[in-house]
Amino acid sequence: MCQKAIYPGSFDPITFGHLDLIERGLKIFDEITVAVAVSLQKDPLFTVEERFNMVEQAVKHFDRVTVDRFDGLVVEYAQKKKISVIMRGLRMISDFEYEFQMALTNRKLADDIETIYLMPSEQYSYISSTLIKEAASLGADLKGFVPRFVEEALKKKFKKK
Amino acid sequence: MCQKAIYPGSFDPITFGHLDLIERGLKIFDEITVAVAVSLQKDPLFTVEERFNMVEQAVKHFDRVTVDRFDGLVVEYAQKKKISVIMRGLRMISDFEYEFQMALTNRKLADDIETIYLMPSEQYSYISSTLIKEAASLGADLKGFVPRFVEEALKKKFKKK
Amino acid sequence: MCQKAIYPGSFDPITFGHLDLIERGLKIFDEITVAVAVSLQKDPLFTVEERFNMVEQAVKHFDRVTVDRFDGLVVEYAQKKKISVIMRGLRMISDFEYEFQMALTNRKLADDIETIYLMPSEQYSYISSTLIKEAASLGADLKGFVPRFVEEALKKKFKKK
Amino acid sequence: MCQKAIYPGSFDPITFGHLDLIERGLKIFDEITVAVAVSLQKDPLFTVEERFNMVEQAVKHFDRVTVDRFDGLVVEYAQKKKISVIMRGLRMISDFEYEFQMALTNRKLADDIETIYLMPSEQYSYISSTLIKEAASLGADLKGFVPRFVEEALKKKFKKK
Amino acid sequence: MCQKAIYPGSFDPITFGHLDLIERGLKIFDEITVAVAVSLQKDPLFTVEERFNMVEQAVKHFDRVTVDRFDGLVVEYAQKKKISVIMRGLRMISDFEYEFQMALTNRKLADDIETIYLMPSEQYSYISSTLIKEAASLGADLKGFVPRFVEEALKKKFKKK
Amino acid sequence: MCQKAIYPGSFDPITFGHLDLIERGLKIFDEITVAVAVSLQKDPLFTVEERFNMVEQAVKHFDRVTVDRFDGLVVEYAQKKKISVIMRGLRMISDFEYEFQMALTNRKLADDIETIYLMPSEQYSYISSTLIKEAASLGADLKGFVPRFVEEALKKKFKKK
Numbered sequence: 001m002c003q004k005a006i007y008p009g010s011f012d013p014i015t016f017g018h019l020d021l022i023e024r025g026l027k028i029f030d031e032i033t034v035a036v037a038v039s040l041q042k043d044p045l046f047t048v049e050e051r052f053n054m055v056e057q058a059v060k061h062f063d064r065v066t067v068d069r070f071d072g073l074v075v076e077y078a079q080k081k082k083i084s085v086i087m088r089g090l091r092m093i094s095d096f097e098y099e100f101q102m103a104l105t106n107r108k109l110a111d112d113i114e115t116i117y118l119m120p121s122e123q124y125s126y127i128s129s130t131l132i133k134e135a136a137s138l139g140a141d142l143k144g145f146v147p148r149f150v151e152e153a154l155k156k157k158f159k160k161k
Numbered sequence: 162m163c164q165k166a167i168y169p170g171s172f173d174p175i176t177f178g179h180l181d182l183i184e185r186g187l188k189i190f191d192e193i194t195v196a197v198a199v200s201l202q203k204d205p206l207f208t209v210e211e212r213f214n215m216v217e218q219a220v221k222h223f224d225r226v227t228v229d230r231f232d233g234l235v236v237e238y239a240q241k242k243k244i245s246v247i248m249r250g251l252r253m254i255s256d257f258e259y260e261f262q263m264a265l266t267n268r269k270l271a272d273d274i275e276t277i278y279l280m281p282s283e284q285y286s287y288i289s290s291t292l293i294k295e296a297a298s299l300g301a302d303l304k305g306f307v308p309r310f311v312e313e314a315l316k317k318k319f320k321k322k
Numbered sequence: 323m324c325q326k327a328i329y330p331g332s333f334d335p336i337t338f339g340h341l342d343l344i345e346r347g348l349k350i351f352d353e354i355t356v357a358v359a360v361s362l363q364k365d366p367l368f369t370v371e372e373r374f375n376m377v378e379q380a381v382k383h384f385d386r387v388t389v390d391r392f393d394g395l396v397v398e399y400a401q402k403k404k405i406s407v408i409m410r411g412l413r414m415i416s417d418f419e420y421e422f423q424m425a426l427t428n429r430k431l432a433d434d435i436e437t438i439y440l441m442p443s444e445q446y447s448y449i450s451s452t453l454i455k456e457a458a459s460l461g462a463d464l465k466g467f468v469p470r471f472v473e474e475a476l477k478k479k480f481k482k483k
Numbered sequence: 484m485c486q487k488a489i490y491p492g493s494f495d496p497i498t499f500g501h502l503d504l505i506e507r508g509l510k511i512f513d514e515i516t517v518a519v520a521v522s523l524q525k526d527p528l529f530t531v532e533e534r535f536n537m538v539e540q541a542v543k544h545f546d547r548v549t550v551d552r553f554d555g556l557v558v559e560y561a562q563k564k565k566i567s568v569i570m571r572g573l574r575m576i577s578d579f580e581y582e583f584q585m586a587l588t589n590r591k592l593a594d595d596i597e598t599i600y601l602m603p604s605e606q607y608s609y610i611s612s613t614l615i616k617e618a619a620s621l622g623a624d625l626k627g628f629v630p631r632f633v634e635e636a637l638k639k640k641f642k643k644k
Numbered sequence: 645m646c647q648k649a650i651y652p653g654s655f656d657p658i659t660f661g662h663l664d665l666i667e668r669g670l671k672i673f674d675e676i677t678v679a680v681a682v683s684l685q686k687d688p689l690f691t692v693e694e695r696f697n698m699v700e701q702a703v704k705h706f707d708r709v710t711v712d713r714f715d716g717l718v719v720e721y722a723q724k725k726k727i728s729v730i731m732r733g734l735r736m737i738s739d740f741e742y743e744f745q746m747a748l749t750n751r752k753l754a755d756d757i758e759t760i761y762l763m764p765s766e767q768y769s770y771i772s773s774t775l776i777k778e779a780a781s782l783g784a785d786l787k788g789f790v791p792r793f794v795e796e797a798l799k800k801k802f803k804k805k
Numbered sequence: 806m807c808q809k810a811i812y813p814g815s816f817d818p819i820t821f822g823h824l825d826l827i828e829r830g831l832k833i834f835d836e837i838t839v840a841v842a843v844s845l846q847k848d849p850l851f852t853v854e855e856r857f858n859m860v861e862q863a864v865k866h867f868d869r870v871t872v873d874r875f876d877g878l879v880v881e882y883a884q885k886k887k888i889s890v891i892m893r894g895l896r897m898i899s900d901f902e903y904e905f906q907m908a909l910t911n912r913k914l915a916d917d918i919e920t921i922y923l924m925p926s927e928q929y930s931y932i933s934s935t936l937i938k939e940a941a942s943l944g945a946d947l948k949g950f951v952p953r954f955v956e957e958a959l960k961k962k963f964k965k966k
Contacts, residue, residue, distance in 0.1 A: 003164055003189065027275050028164060028246055041456055073460045085189055090251075090261075090278065100251075103280045104448040109462055114188050117251065117278040119264045122927050126748040134685055138717045140753055202939055234943045258897050265931040270945055283444050287587040295524055299556045301592055325486055325511065349597050350486065350568055363778055395782045407511055412573075412583075412600065419736050422573075425602045426770040431784055436510050439573065439600040441586045575902050605766050609909040617846055621878045623914055647808055647833060671919050672808060672890055729833055734895075734905075734922065744895075747924045758832050761895065761922040763908045 003028075005085040005116075008035040008074045011051045012044040013150045014058045015132055017124035021089045022065060024118050031064045033083065038071040045133055045157055058147050075110035086115040091125050164189075166246040166277075169196040169235045172212045173205040174311045175219045176293060178285035182250045183226060185279050192225045194244065199232040206294055206318055219308050236271035247276040252286050325350075327407040327438075330357040330396045333373045334366040335472045336380045337454055339446035343411045344387060346440050353386045355405065360393040367455055367479055380469050397432035408437040413447050486511075488568040488599075491518040491557045494534045495527040496633045497541045498615055500607035504572045505548060507601050514547045516566065521554040528616055528640055541630050558593035569598040574608050647672075649729040649760075652679040652718045655695045656688040657794045658702045659776055661768035665733045666709060668762050675708045677727065682715040689777055689801055702791050719754035730759040735769050808833075810890040810921075813840040813879045816856045817849040818955045819863045820937055822929035826894045827870060829923050836869045838888065843876040850938055850962055863952050880915035895922040896930050 005025060011018065011034070025032050036052045044051065052069050059065045070077035078086060086106070088099055103115045119125070132145055136154040143151065166186060172179065172195075186193050197213045205212065213230055220226045231238035239247060247267070249260055264276045280286070293306050297315040304312065327347060333340065333356070347354050358374045366373065374391055381387045392399035400408060408428070410421055425437045441447070454467050458476040465473065488508060494501065494517070508515050519535045527534065535552055542548045553560035561569060569589070571582055586598045602608070615628050619637040626634065649669060655662065655678075669676050680696045688695065696713055703709045714721035722730060730750070732743055747759045763769070776789055780798040787795065810830060816823065816839070830837050841857045849856065857874055864870045875882035883891060891911070893904055908920045924930070937950055941959040948956065 024275055027273075028277065039460065041459075073457070073462055076461075100280060101448045101450070101453055104283050105453060105457060107282075108466060109457070112188075114185050114279070116189065117280075119261060119276070119278075121268075122265050122931060125930075126745045126927060128745070131745055131749060135717070135749060135753070137685075138683065139720075140717050144752060200943065202942075234940070234945050237944075262897075262931045262933070262936055266936060266940060269949060270940070283448060286447075287444060287584045289584070292584055292588060296556070296588060296592070298524075299522065300559075301556050305591060346597055349595075350599065361782065363781075395779070395784050398783075422602060423736075423770045423772070423775055426605050427775060427779060429604075430788060431779070434510075436507050437602070438511065439602075441583060441598070441600075443590075444587050575906075605770060608769075609766060609906045611906070614906055614910060618878070618910060618914070620846075621844065622881075623878050627913060668919050671917075672921065744924060748927050751926075756832075758829055759924065760833065761924075762919070763905060763922075765912075766909050 002030045003085065004031040004033065004083045005029040005087040006033045006035050006074070006078050006081065006083050007087045008037060008070065008077075010037050010040050010044060010129070011055050012040070012046055012129050013051065013132070013146065013153065014055050015124070015127050015129060015146050015150075016144070017089065017091070017120050017127040019058060019147075020120050020124050021087075021118055022059060022062065024120075025087050026062065026064060029064075029085070029087070031066070032062075032087070033081065034059060034065060034067045035074065035077060036067065036069045037074075038069050046153070050153065054150055054153065057149060073106075073109065075106045075113045078113050079110060084113055086113060088115060088117050089120050090117040091120060091128070163191045164246065165192040165194065165244045166190040166248040167194045167196050167235070167239050167242070167244050168248045169198060169231070169238075171198050171201050171205060171290070172216050173201070173207055173290050174212065174293070174307060174314065175216050176285070176288050176290060176307050176311075177305070178250065178252070178281050178288040180219060180308075181281050181285050182248075182279055183220060183223065185281075186248050187223065187225060190225075190246070190248070192227070193248065194242065195220060195226060195228045196235065196238060197228065197230045198235075199230050207314070211314065215311055215314065218310060234267075234270065236267045236274045239274050240271060245274055247274060249276060249278050250281050251278045252281060252289070324352045325407065326353040326355065326405045327351040327409040328355045328357050328396070328400050328403065328405050329409045330359060330392065330399075332359050332362050332366060332451070333377050334362070334368055334451050335373065335454070335468060335475065336377050337446070337449050337451060337468050337472075338466070339411065339413070339442050339449040341380060341469075342442050342446050343409075343440055344381060344384065346442075347409050348384065348386060351386075351407070351409070353388070354384075354409070355403065356381060356387060356389045357396065357399060358389065358391045359396075360391050368475070372475065376472055376475065379471060395428075395431065397428045397435045400435050401432060406435055408435060410437060410439050411442050412439040413442060413450070485513045486568065487514040487516065487566045488512040488570040489516050489518050489557070489561050489564070489566050490570045491520060491553065491560075493520050493523050493527060493612070494538050495523070495529055495612050496534065496615070496629060496636065497538050498607070498610050498612060498629050498633075499627070500572065500574070500603050500610040502541060502630075503604050503607050504570075504601055505542060505545065507603075508570050509545065509547060512547075512568070512570070514549070515545075515570065516564065517542060517548060517550045518557065518560060519550065519552045520557075521552050529636070533636065537633055537636065540632060556589075556592060558589045558596045561596050562593060567596055569596060571598060571600050572603050573600040574603060574611070646674045647729065648675040648677065648727045649673040649731040650677045650679050650718070650722050650725065650727050651731045652681060652714065652721075654681050654684050654688060654773070655699050656684070656690055656773050657695065657776070657790060657797065658699050659768070659771050659773060659790050659794075660788070661733065661735070661764050661771040663702060663791075664764050664768050665731075665762055666703060666706065668764075669731050670706065670708060673708075673729070673731070675710070676731070677725065678703060678709060678711045679718065679721060680711065680713045681718075682713050690797070694797065698794055698797065701793060717750075717753065719750045719757045722757050723754060728757055730757060732759060732761050733764050734761040735764060735772070807835045808890065809836040809838065809888045810834040810892040811838050811840050811879070811883050811886065811888050812892045813842060813875065813882075815842050815845050815849060815934070816860050817845070817851055817934050818856065818937070818951060818958065819860050820929070820932050820934060820951050820955075821949070822894065822896070822925050822932040824863060824952075825925050825929050826892075826923055827864060827867065829925075830892050831867065831869060834869075834890070834892070836871070837892065838886065839864060839870060839872045840879065840882060841872065841874045842879075843874050851958070855958065859955055859958065862954060878911075878914065880911045880918045883918050884915060889918055891918060891920040893920060893922050894925050896925060896933070
């Protein structure tokens with residue numbers, strides 16, 4: 001079978017941690033669809049267009065990766081796209097509990113979709129978009145955490161404020 | 162690509178939790194090799210032959226599953242079999258930390274092997290081989306935790322003692 | 323002694339997880355008072371009247387359960403009602419730490435009140451009001467998570483928005 | 484109803500943490516049976532007689548507490564004694580996961596028995612029998628951790644070795 | 645060498661837990677600079693002036709403690725002050741994960757700064773500024789959690805609201 | 806003041822994780838005494854002489870580090886040596902709980918000794934002596950985990966078996 005996976009997230013913004021995960025996913029899956037969530041529980045720093053464009057730019061060197069956006073439940077999106085695997089990263093305990101809840105909820109909502117977890121490289125295990133936004137707001141140099149153009153975008157956002 | 166995965170473990174003994182995981186894995190992978198570890202850190206209750214035979218019997222109704230045994234490092238076994246994905250279950254926080262350590266160690270030992278994690282059905286999330294052996298040693302009825310023939314094998318073991 | 327317990331919470335909204343806990347509590351206590359918190363740290367989705375009414379409707383088939391609302395500290399409410407036991411559910415690690423802090427703080431504030439914890443059925447262990455509101459906002463079918471009338475109330479809330 | 488509870492454990496040996504829990508339990512239950520496990524997974528330091536005797540001596544000033552020993556599953560013991568509540572302490576995350584597994588397993592084995600959890604006083608939250616044996620083996624002064632006669636018993640044990 | 649440390653935080657408001665940590669730090673370091681963060685991710689209850697003044701008043705009886713405020717990254721502040729050690733408290737698992745992320749991020753931003761952790765007295769291990777504000781908003785008596793003048797300041801804040 | 810610290814452990818065997826910690830400690834303390842525990846709860850792989858000698862060889866290029874062995878309680882050893890700071894590494898949650906228990910126990914045993922924690926480099930955060938022995942027993946190549954001569958010692962040990 002040709003196995004495809006969806007990698008959903010808010011990507012606010014995309015980090016080297018996300019890119020590491022996509023690269024690992026490509027060893028397992030034939031195609032990966034990075035799915036940018038339109039509606040988020042917390043107000044994002046970047047608009048959905050900005051988040052989508054940054055993901056597109058960051059993954060353009062990968063052959064078998066496409067970028068999409070989705071609104072509503074990720075399992076319904078997966079069913080519509082006829083992709084039965086959701087791929088997620090696991091970094092820390094706090095991730096684990098949230099992911100555990102989500103996986104079991106999604107399973108109850110759509111029994112045919114399976115979620116798998118990958119662990120990032122240890123050098124990215126402590127990077128989160130939240131931490132990066134916090135550091136950026138304080139003027140940190142984010143080389144080594146995010147691609148150059150994401151760094152620029154973060155700087156602009158926090159200058160405006 | 163035809164994607165195969167190895168599901169390594171001690172399977173001392175195999176439980177409904179393991180079988181649930183194999184079933185989920187078959188939605189993602191074309192073939193799964195259940196690999197029974199010969200050498201274990203702690204003395205197992207069942208010999209490697211017993212553990213292997215119980216796994217074989219438990220998975221014989223699955224089409225795309227084979228059973229094997231391995232000695233030494235699982236990543237070396239994976240490389241020898243030319244299978245680049247290891248599949249593991251994640252039930253609890255304590256699992257998570259151990260798996261995290263193992264995944265990063267394995268990655269350092271063999272960069273080409275990727276480990277993925279699946280979450281069991283919530284009804285099996287609290288079952289472990291250790292707990293089952295503990296309950297069996299106290300005379301518990303294990304229907305709903307392990308296949309019938311494993312239940313019998315456990316009863317025999319604890320009668321002998 | 324006739325033992326009574328208070329089951330305090332925000333119930334925003336009440337879920338099958340809460341109802342499972344109340345049923346378990348009734349095996350231990352003669353009477354349970356479900357106490358709906360008026361003031362919450364985070365803005366609730368439902369008003370205190372709505373939350374109170376949904377709890378009342380959800381527990382009306384239980385004989386020994388009453389519903390009340392309270393403002394301020396739960397330990398002061400307990401002292402006023404002359405009920406010395408607070409009952410809480412424990413689902414996950416993150417619950418545990420928060421509950422641990424609250425229990426020790428409450429004990430310091432009111433030494434005569436004891437808090438006890440019950441674990442929900444594994445099928446409800448991953449359900450939280452927060453998750454349910456998130457899923458409802460994305461249009462999920464919540465059958466199996468909350469009573470029918472709570473489902474309707476959630477749908478109305480998110481239509482209005 | 485007259486509510487009774489069983490407080491099962493290995494009590495190898497009993498500590499101030501256990502005694503604190505029993506005192507808290509007496510605020511909630513009419514009677515508590517401290518049930519000393521005969522068979523343990525790990526070899527105990529003290530024989531079951533020694534453990535039983537130390538518990539008896541430690542709780543003799545409590546009116547509504549009885550001490551017993553049990554072999555096999557705690558839920559079967561509870562059913563035989565017609566006591567439907569098991570009481571346990573929760574100190575730390577690692578406790579939590581083990582207790583979670585046990586509670587769900589026990590519930591599957593005996594649906595009519597409920598387990599409740601109490602949190603010890605913060606001054607005892609870090610005390611465990613394991614830690615105390617470790618400290619005793621290194622010659623620590625255990626005043627403030629265990630009753631005087633337990634201290635003496637520990638000293639004797641480690642002198643003999 | 646004369647070893648100095650920075651103890652950074654939001655101190656919104658300072659608690660007995662913070663003061664316990666400072667006292668412990670003084671056993672290790674010659675001088676401690678308590679550094680009050682000007683910019684916070686979440687809106688503080690108290691202004692930076694109020695937070696700074698409360699810290700000053702709370703530590704005035706300590707000889708080798710100075711109070712300062714900083715804006716931006718704590719590692720840049722440390723470099724500017726030529727102090728190479730940051731001191732933090734660790735109370736709970738949730739602290740641990742956040743601190744772990746921060747420590748590794750700070751290390752990447754400034755390799756010459758080291759972060760060390762101290763554990764508070766068990767009687768303060770469950771106290772956090774967040775919990776205290778929550779309790780204060782509900783009218784709790786905070787004696788034993790914060791200095792008297794902080795208690796007064798909290799009361800005033802919540803009366804105004 | 807000239808600040809000294811004790812870094813106690815079993816060092817069975819010493820790893821790059823321990824060495825990373827010692828290097829970080831030297832930025833904070835004037836002198837570090839690496840204290841090898843003679844008596845361990847679990848049987849060590851290496852004798853105390855072997856463990857001591859490996860530590861000595863591993864730290865000989867550090868100027869301000871001495872190696873010693875101790876029997877009994879680390880706090881009594883610290884008091885005898887007139888060193889009031891104990892230094893430990895914190896890698897994971899499971900470490901955290903154990904260290905928390907030990908720190909509070911040690912504090913009760915010896916109020917004048919303070920324990921501080923450092924976090925290892927992320928590249929060593931998942932390395933433990935236990936994991937390394939497990940990997941070595943399975944024939945893993947341990948370059949990057951332990952010094953070359955420790956690797957040789959591990960190989961010899963597992964050949965003998």
